[in-house]
Amino acid sequence: MNAPSEKPRVADEIGVPDHIQYMHPVLKKNLGNWDWHDRPRPGVLHHVSKSGDEIWTVRAGTQRQMDVFTIRKLCDIGDKYAEGHVRFTTRSNIEFMVSEEAKVEPLIEALGEAGFPVGGTGASISMISHTQGWLHCDIPGTDASGVVKSMMDMLHEEFINERMPNRLRITTSCCQINCGGQGDIAINVQYTKPPKINHDLVANVCERPAVVARCPVAAIRPAMVDGKPSLEVDEKKCVCCGACYPPCPPMQINGEESTKIAVWVGGKHSNARSKPTFHKLAVANLPNNPPHWPEVADVVRRIVTAYKENAKHWERMGEWIDRIGWTKFFELTDLAFTKHHLDTWTGARKTMNMSAHIHF
Amino acid sequence: MKDSDSTEGRAKEASQHPTPMLDELEGGPWPSFVTGLKRLRDAKGEQYAPMMNDLLGQLEHSYEKKLGFWKGGTVSVFGYGGGIIPRFSEVAEQFPESKEFHTLRVMPPPGYHYTTDVLRKLADIWERHGSGLIAFHGQSGDIMFQGCSTEATQHAFDELNELGFDLGGAGPALRTAMSCVGQARCEQSCFNEAKAHRRIINAFLDEMHRPSLPYKFKFKFSGCGNDCVNAIHRADFAVIGTWRDDIKINQEKVKEHVAKVGRKYTIDTVVSMCPTRAISLHDDNTMEIDNASCVRCMHCINVMTKALSPGDDKGVSIMIGGKRALKVGDLMGTMVIPFMKLETEEDFEKLEEFAETCIEFFADNALEHERIGETIDRIGLPAFLEAVGVEPDPNMVNHPRTSCYVRTDDFDDEAAKWFERKARDAGMTVAGD
Numbered sequence: 007m008n009a010p011s012e013k014p015r016v017a018d019e020i021g022v023p024d025h026i027q028y029m030h031p032v033l034k035k036n037l038g039n040w041d042w043h044d045r046p047r048p049g050v051l052h053h054v055s056k057s058g059d060e061i062w063t064v065r066a067g068t069q070r071q072m073d074v075f076t077i078r079k080l081c082d083i084g085d086k087y088a089e090g091h092v093r094f095t096t097r098s099n100i101e102f103m104v105s106e107e108a109k110v111e112p113l114i115e116a117l118g119e120a121g122f123p124v125g126g127t128g129a130s131i132s133m134i135s136h137t138q139g140w141l142h143c144d145i146p147g148t149d150a151s152g153v154v155k156s157m158m159d160m161l162h163e164e165f166i167n168e169r170m171p172n173r174l175r176i177t178t179s180c181c182q183i184n185c186g187g188q189g190d191i192a193i194n195v196q197y198t199k200p201p202k203i204n205h206d207l208v209a210n211v212c213e214r215p216a217v218v219a220r221c222p223v224a225a226i227r228p229a230m231v232d233g234k235p236s237l238e239v240d241e242k243k244c245v246c247c248g249a250c251y252p253p254c255p256p257m258q259i260n261g262e263e264s265t266k267i268a269v270w271v272g273g274k275h276s277n278a279r280s281k282p283t284f285h286k287l288a289v290a291n292l293p294n295n296p297p298h299w300p301e302v303a304d305v306v307r308r309i310v311t312a313y314k315e316n317a318k319h320w321e322r323m324g325e326w327i328d329r330i331g332w333t334k335f336f337e338l339t340d341l342a343f344t345k346h347h348l349d350t351w352t353g354a355r356k357t358m359n360m361s362a363h364i365h366f
Numbered sequence: 367m368k369d370s371d372s373t374e375g376r377a378k379e380a381s382q383h384p385t386p387m388l389d390e391l392e393g394g395p396w397p398s399f400v401t402g403l404k405r406l407r408d409a410k411g412e413q414y415a416p417m418m419n420d421l422l423g424q425l426e427h428s429y430e431k432k433l434g435f436w437k438g439g440t441v442s443v444f445g446y447g448g449g450i451i452p453r454f455s456e457v458a459e460q461f462p463e464s465k466e467f468h469t470l471r472v473m474p475p476p477g478y479h480y481t482t483d484v485l486r487k488l489a490d491i492w493e494r495h496g497s498g499l500i501a502f503h504g505q506s507g508d509i510m511f512q513g514c515s516t517e518a519t520q521h522a523f524d525e526l527n528e529l530g531f532d533l534g535g536a537g538p539a540l541r542t543a544m545s546c547v548g549q550a551r552c553e554q555s556c557f558n559e560a561k562a563h564r565r566i567i568n569a570f571l572d573e574m575h576r577p578s579l580p581y582k583f584k585f586k587f588s589g590c591g592n593d594c595v596n597a598i599h600r601a602d603f604a605v606i607g608t609w610r611d612d613i614k615i616n617q618e619k620v621k622e623h624v625a626k627v628g629r630k631y632t633i634d635t636v637v638s639m640c641p642t643r644a645i646s647l648h649d650d651n652t653m654e655i656d657n658a659s660c661v662r663c664m665h666c667i668n669v670m671t672k673a674l675s676p677g678d679d680k681g682v683s684i685m686i687g688g689k690r691a692l693k694v695g696d697l698m699g700t701m702v703i704p705f706m707k708l709e710t711e712e713d714f715e716k717l718e719e720f721a722e723t724c725i726e727f728f729a730d731n732a733l734e735h736e737r738i739g740e741t742i743d744r745i746g747l748p749a750f751l752e753a754v755g756v757e758p759d760p761n762m763v764n765h766p767r768t769s770c771y772v773r774t775d776d777f778d779d780e781a782a783k784w785f786e787r788k789a790r791d792a793g794m795t796v797a798g799d
Contacts, residue, residue: 014445017445017446019532019571020531020532022567025479025550030479038558042671044672061551067396069399069402073499074492074498074499075405076405090482093479094480095478098503100502122397123395140425140435141421141425141512142436142512144434146434148432149428155396155398155399155400162395183691186505247692260432273599276591277662278591279663282599282698297387318635319631352694
C-alpha cells in the first residue's frame with residue numbers, strides 16, 4: 007500500500023466546503039428572503055418565502071453514531087419520499103425538505119416504518135447533544151451513547167409531541183470537561199475521588215510541569231516516589247475534576263464505583279427573554295449504572311415532570327426555577343439541597359442571595 | 367430501529383463476542399446505535415466486520431468494567447499536524463482487530479446541508495477504508511469518521527479530500543466552526559452566516575492544519591439571538607446576528623394572532639415576557655414596541671412568527687471568550703463589538719481583519735493551555751480592548767464597575783475621547799482630524 011517509493015498525495019486544502027452545491031433548490035432560490043414560518047404538526051416546519059415559495063421540513067431523530075446502512079436507509083427515504091436534499095441539526099436530528107405539502111405525510115410514514123421518530127420541534131424534548139464515551143474517547147467516565155439511548159427511550163413521547171412549556175434541551179457529558187455543553191438538564195460525569203497514580207509510568211508518559219500547571223487548585227507537585235520522578239496530589243486540596251488525567255493518563259481519575267453522575271438544571275443558550283445562563287447543580291453522586299442508568303433516568307423524569315406540570319408557556323427550565331425559587335424546585339423534584347449546592351469557586355459570592363427576597 | 371433490524375436471535379458466529387449488556391440497548395423506541403454497530407459486525411465480507419466485532423467486544427468490556435480503554439497517540443496525514451484523533455486500544459490483546467480505531471474529523475458544509483448523493487459517497491469511502499461508523503455530527507461540529515487503522519487513515523483522507531472535504535481542527539489550533547441554518551431557511555437570520563463561516567475559517571486554515579496556538583480557538587456563527595449553535599457558551603469568537611432599526615410589525619397579523627390565541631394569552635406570553643417591558647398591546651389589539659428599550663432578545667418574534675420580524679438595518683454582534691470549566695471555570699463570551707454591518711465585501715474584510723487581530727493577540731499573549739476568555743480575565747478587558755483596537759462601550763457591561771480600586775488620574779482624557787467619538791458618530795469634525 008504505502009510503499010516507500012510511492013509519493014504521498016499532497017492535500018488540497020479546501021477548508022470548509024461550499025454548502026450551496028448541496029442545498030435544496032428552494033432554499034437556494036430563497037436564500038435570505040424568507041418571510042415567516044409555522045409548525046403544522048410536531049416534527050414539521052413550514053417556511054414561506056417573500057417570493058411565495060414554500061418549503062416543508064420533516065425532522066427525525068437519529069442515533070448520531072450511524073452505521074453506513076442507517077445512512078443509506080435515510081438516503082433511500084430522502085430519494086423516494088423527499089427531494090434528495092437533507093440537513094442535520096446541531097442536535098443530530100436529520101431534516102428532509104420537500105416543496106409540496108402532499109409529500110409530508112408519506113415521508114413521515116416512511117420514517118416511522120424505518121424506526122426514526124419524527125419530532126424534536128417547538129416545545130418538545132429534542133435529541134440529547136452528547137459526547138463520545140467508552141466507544142471512542144480516551145478519558146471517558148461513562149458511555150454517552152448508552153445514557154442517551156436510555157433517556158430518549160424514556161422521553162420518546164416528549165420528542166414526538168410538543169407539550170412541554172417551552173423547548174427542553176438535554177446534554178450528556180462523559181467527563182467534567184463537559185463537551186456536551188450547557189442544557190436545561192445536563193447529565194454529566196462527576197468524579198468523586200482523587201486520581202490513582204501509577205508512579206511507574208508518570209516519568210515516561212507525562213510532561214510533569216504541564217500537568218502541575220493544569221491543576222485548577224494547585225494540588226499537584228513533583229515528587230520522587232520509590233526513587234522514580236513522579237507527581238503527588240494533595241488529596242485535601244484536590245477537587246477531583248480530572249483535569250490532570252488527559253495530559254497524564256497514569257493519573258487515573260475514573261473508578262468503577264467512584265465515577266458518578268451529577269444532574270444539572272437551568273442552562274440556556276438562547277438570549278430569548280433572559281440572558282444565556284449556565285446550568286446549576288441539582289443532584290450529585292448518582293451511580294454510573296449501565297446499561298440503563300435507572301437512577302439517572304428517575305431523577306431526569308422527576309425534573310421533566312415538575313417542569314412540565316408547573317412552568318408557564320415559554321418559560322425555560324431556568325426561568326421557571328427563577329420564578330418559583332429553588333426551595334420549590336427541590337420540593338417539587340424531591341431532591342436534597344446540601345452544602346455542595348453552595349458554590350465555592352471564584353465568583354461564588356455572586357451566586358448567593360444578596361437580598362431579603364425569600365420563597366416559602 | 368424496528369425489531370426486524372435487530373440482530374437478536376440470529377445464529378451467533380463462533381468468534382463473535384457476547385454483548386449481553388449492549389443487547390439491552392437494542393429495545394425501546396429510539397434508534398439504537400448498538401443495532402447499527404452489530405449491522406457492521408455482521409456485514410459479510412466487508413473489511414470492517416472483524417474490526418467491529420472486536421469493537422463491540424471492547425465496548426461490552428467497558429460496560430462491564432465501567433472504564434474506557436482507549437489511549438491517544440500520534441497519527442496524521444501528509445502535510446497536516448491535526449485533524450486525526452488517534453485511538454489505540456489498551457486491551458488489544460483481547461480485541462486485536464480494533465487495536466487502532468482513529469477518528470477523522472472532517473469539516474461539514476456550513477448549515478449541515480447535504481445531498482443524498484454526497485452522503486452515499488461519504489458512506490462508500492468509509493466502507494472501503496474505515497469502520498463504517500460515522501457521527502453526524504460531533505460536538506466539535508465535525509463529521510466524525512470513527513474507526514480507522516493507522517495505515518488506512520491516509521487513504522481515507524485522500525478520497526474524502528478528492529470528494530471536496532477537508533480535515534477539521536484538533537489540539538491547540540483553530541477549530542472547526544459551526545453555523546446555524548440561517549439565511550437558507552430562517553426568516554430570523556440577520557446575516558449570511560455560511561458566508562462568514564467559510565470566509566473566516568478558510569482564511570486561517572494554516573492555524574487549523576498545523577496547530578501552533580496556545581490552545582484551541584473556536585468560531586461559531588448564529589443568525590440571531592436565539593443562538594442555535596450555542597456560540598456564546600462555546601465559542602472563543604461568537605458572531606451573533608442582530609439589527610439596529612425597529613422591529614417590523616404587521617398589525618393585521620398581530621390582530622390575527624390575538625384573535626387566534628386570545629388577548630390574555632398574548633399578554634401573558636408576549637407582553638409580560640418582554641425582558642425590558644418594551645411592548646404594549648393596545649385596546650384595538652395592535653401592538654406598540656418601544657424600540658429604544660428593546661434588546662433584540664428575539665422572544666416576541668419567536669412567538670409571533672408572522673406578525674413580527676427583525677428590522678432591515680441588520681448586522682452582527684461579536685462576543686469573545688466563551689468556554690467551559692477547564693481551568694478557571696465557565697465563561698460566556700462577553701460583548702466586544704456591539705454592532706457591525708456585514709453585507710458588503712468591505713464589511714466581510716473588516717470581520718476577517720478583526721478575527722485576525724484576535725487570533726494574533728491570542729497567539730502572542732495567552733499562556734499555554736489558556737483560552738482567550740481566560741487571558742482577558744487575567745489582564746482585564748481594558749487591556750484586551752486596547753490590544754485589539756476597540757473602544758469601550760456601555761453595551762459591554764451589565765453595569766459599570768462597583769469596585770473603587772482603580773487609578774483614575776487620566777479620567778478626563780478618557781472622557782474627552784468618548785465625547786470626540788460621539789461627535790464623530792454624529793458626523794461632526796473633531797479638532798485634530
